[in-house]
Amino acid sequence: MIPAKLKTAVVGATGYSGLELTRLLLRHPRVETPLLLSRQGEGEGALNLADLFPVLSGNGRYPLQPLSWATLKETGVQLLFLATPHQASRALVPEAVAQGLRVIDLSGAWRLKEAQHRAVYGFQDEGSLTAAELTEKAIYGLPELHRDRIASAAVVANPGCYATSVILALAPLLRAGLVDRERGIISDSKSGVSGAGKEPTARTHFVSVADNLSAYSVFGHRHTGEILEQLGLDAGELIFTPHLLPIPRGILSTIYVHLNREMKPAEVECCFREFYQGQRWVRIFATPRLPEIQFSVNTNYCDIGFCLAEDGRRLVLVSCVDNLLKGAAGQAVQNMNLMYGWEEEEGLA
Amino acid sequence: MIPAKLKTAVVGATGYSGLELTRLLLRHPRVETPLLLSRQGEGEGALNLADLFPVLSGNGRYPLQPLSWATLKETGVQLLFLATPHQASRALVPEAVAQGLRVIDLSGAWRLKEAQHRAVYGFQDEGSLTAAELTEKAIYGLPELHRDRIASAAVVANPGCYATSVILALAPLLRAGLVDRERGIISDSKSGVSGAGKEPTARTHFVSVADNLSAYSVFGHRHTGEILEQLGLDAGELIFTPHLLPIPRGILSTIYVHLNREMKPAEVECCFREFYQGQRWVRIFATPRLPEIQFSVNTNYCDIGFCLAEDGRRLVLVSCVDNLLKGAAGQAVQNMNLMYGWEEEEGLA
Amino acid sequence: MIPAKLKTAVVGATGYSGLELTRLLLRHPRVETPLLLSRQGEGEGALNLADLFPVLSGNGRYPLQPLSWATLKETGVQLLFLATPHQASRALVPEAVAQGLRVIDLSGAWRLKEAQHRAVYGFQDEGSLTAAELTEKAIYGLPELHRDRIASAAVVANPGCYATSVILALAPLLRAGLVDRERGIISDSKSGVSGAGKEPTARTHFVSVADNLSAYSVFGHRHTGEILEQLGLDAGELIFTPHLLPIPRGILSTIYVHLNREMKPAEVECCFREFYQGQRWVRIFATPRLPEIQFSVNTNYCDIGFCLAEDGRRLVLVSCVDNLLKGAAGQAVQNMNLMYGWEEEEGLA
């Protein structure tokens, strides 16, 4: 007997992550065509997703509908994806959980446990019991670190794109106690423009971005908190500097650490290979090869490589992800696969 | 005795053409630092142009001021550049002329003589005497065609960027009666994104433009009217198709004509060389070399090349300009040079 | 009983088309992992395809082997893909056919029936009986035009990328006798750089291409012959002008035709829809929407749209394909699907 397919809905399918997620769900063998919920699906001018993204044309119709709990109930949706701004996710998740839905939230709304890190988001509901409870309950959706807890989670907080590239590169060394944290860790990260969202702004105008590179949010980017929490670092132990690249998608993080004992390249490689043994979506590069953005774009891989100084102490890590796949929608599907007991590569290969 | 420098003002220095024009005027040896007039120069938060365009930083301050006829009078401004939307130019020129100012308008407001072509702009003042009179009086600012009339003009209507590339490529052949107009002329034109203006829109978002090419305004682009008028063509004799290129600046027009007699490549080249004999800012390419966008970007040149079929009848022209220079601000400076009797290359070489 | 998977080999997997083809075959449900044959697979330094294209890393090993007919025989290869230069294909196909292999050749070696068009390729074997026979026998692999003959073909000559975009846009109108051929057809086509091949040259250097656009091979591009043959046009009836775009992949052709009777947009659309009724890989855009390169990149679609002048006679067509998919490797897989009686979308959706 063929098992029934999972019923899902996507809120915010009209953004870059939401579109990417929708495309993945449409070809996922265990999932029904998702309900697409959006403010642009309301009223007489209700849109079809293919009107916004003609790349979808010709494969069927993708009508957008207004968000309604009644509709979700009637149609039997079991899993709700939120590809919404964090304020919206903050408001929607409590109700979704109350309705008995499982949720994968792609925003930053539920990723942070510590109030000091959450402060940058300025939530209105900081004092509420529900918010506090859900903050506790939400699982940070990085499968390579929290596989088991994701499997049974009611709410998965899908990681930030930058955070994914930085955490996965650092976790093996930090967990093994190999990093001299006092000397400080630096992640010099560079992202394509889709990471800045679909809203047209002076900053995302083609003429502003093309032939350019710029650093931004130095010492103040929102993803810093989740990197610190997930890696167990103090704020003073990490500098994270994002840059805007003149490319549509992809992230490369160049990460600098001091090891607290002299190592050989083979030992470093071994540390990574052991940590990621059996992990479907992490690739370790043997030195001297290094990941490049092109290698992981349009895949769900996080690629990790490194270069060790002759002194055996100073280590440069290079980590790449596609910000819309392993950095967002692909990781959300990987989390869904875990939550329903499917192979982690289903719908992603 | 050193002649006094010309006093000028620029309205709209915060757009791409206005900035380019300001940069040219700042280094022009016969022009004083221009007054920069803008709505962004009003009130307490009045901006400095270098705040908007840090490329200008470090060479002085460029305060923006609100537009005021009194200020223009007091400071003795003689020449007013308008780098404003066409509605604004339509409103400002009559007053400027009344105040005794000469004007170079970079918008489409005063380029067209025939009402049928002006219709696409939808001006509110179509019935007014002043508008009618100024429409008559304004000189189309293409120096290679109207040098003498520009020299004495009160109002110069600076050509459109696409129009410059198309008109200059076709004028020699049409004037010589060599084109079989009945078979139709096609200009397949491609422009960088700065031609679409500085306003952030879904269409100018980096992710929409990068790795892409799109045709737009087919059979309906505003520059069509000025091409027809300047070349004396009927609407049915020209198809003009603009495309948006994933580059910041530059235009390439590929133009298809049928000659009405069999010619040799040397004759075609000769036709161009004679027509543009002594013209500082047009370069003719000898076949088989063809202009490319890179060759003319950051210069005031219009580059023209061609390829003739073996039948000696079918001719492909390739014409390139920098849309912000020969296609806008550079041409405006060239027009100013003519209006004040200076060498045409002053401030442009 | 599960049918045995097809055994295939790819010669030239280290070029852009060969790599794309290999990636498609690797995930095709009815095909075994293909043998990868290349000069770079010879001797001690034999390469793994993932060494050249790290994007393949982590999914297995892809050893390159030298080309050997004995190996092909022993391993039971049934279908041979040639992603080789046309001279190599010209040499390899006769032997492959003699060995009883079916062949899909991605080069221009066997696409042309008429000697006048083949002349541009300068083959050494023009006088040979085998070459003449195979020229007759080879089927032009455009499924939308030659589905039945492809199904039973021994040798499929996979179409050129530009040619695919032009032929599919024009065939419906020409077959319906709607085009005024005497007035001439123009295809102004623009391609991404992967179409120029992987060889590093002055022309493919990043600094030469970026921020640029250039026309090339005007009146002399090799794809002209196949367009003329497939559409039944005389050389004087078509101008085909290729341009090099600063993007990695994708083609957009803007095509100009005169209709020989006045038509309405709905009639034009209807002509296209009827012609491509049931065709999986052609999408027709309803006016005023037009295809853009982004819409078809990374898909096997050929997208076709149009804009009709008010006179109902002058028609602008816009046609887009991904030059490496519908323009090369995707079409090759589509042809394979036809040759073995599978659904045309297998391995391509």
Place this chain on the structure above:
Amino acid sequence: MIPAKLKTAVVGATGYSGLELTRLLLRHPRVETPLLLSRQGEGEGALNLADLFPVLSGNGRYPLQPLSWATLKETGVQLLFLATPHQASRALVPEAVAQGLRVIDLSGAWRLKEAQHRAVYGFQDEGSLTAAELTEKAIYGLPELHRDRIASAAVVANPGCYATSVILALAPLLRAGLVDRERGIISDSKSGVSGAGKEPTARTHFVSVADNLSAYSVFGHRHTGEILEQLGLDAGELIFTPHLLPIPRGILSTIYVHLNREMKPAEVECCFREFYQGQRWVRIFATPRLPEIQFSVNTNYCDIGFCLAEDGRRLVLVSCVDNLLKGAAGQAVQNMNLMYGWEEEEGLA
């Protein structure tokens, strides 16, 4: 009396730096049209520079000539620019000095005093007296650090592009003793493709670079030596990581230092402003503004900005130059201006 113009020659005008230098010299008011010397100027097929770079067309002819000491003597050349590979510069400079010419060498041949750093260049002449003497005599051509010695130098070793961006950003803080060198300095630098030279390679192919970012030569880039020497650092105190950006030109270095005492942003800014007081070609950005590549491209500026952590200790510097101007040809002209007692901005503004 108008002083006679300087007679110069450029060896290697056909590379990117050589072309840029030639363009600057052609418009420099105190310099005659330079002699252009190149192997591509030899024999019957001797080239004109405009054949290679059509952007130069129409402004005169630029014939390339073979390098000949006799010609240099006859034409009275006083200053020789070498835009040649370092091996060629190593061979040419001794003879040029023997001939009484002053030299500005744009290669890495004479930048390094310490043998350990020179080792990466593998010179054949390491043991020769002349080489040793010239190594001593050559002045590192960074005007902001060595103005006086450059003025009287016979041989100026023009700095590397990356090195310029890193040294100028760090010199003020290091000279003031503000940097905790033991904690290590990191420069994460990113460059456009023209920095990789004009040779077409797999690495400079458009398809390899576009939509990509890659780190290279980690712990092994040749510019490391000059940074260390100029800043008086030990090899273990600096990590310099270059990256290849998908843009034609421009460098951005993000530099990480620990201050050895707590500072305020205003103090840091003050340190920079004092150090570069009166320097024409360095711009300091007041926090929170940061330089971007676009701001300095096509100028001779080095732009420097910074961001200080709340702890007043951890400092991120951002430094930008145009690799072909302040990073090569512009700096060479600035050095020439110093050598002949002209204003430092002559020919560069």
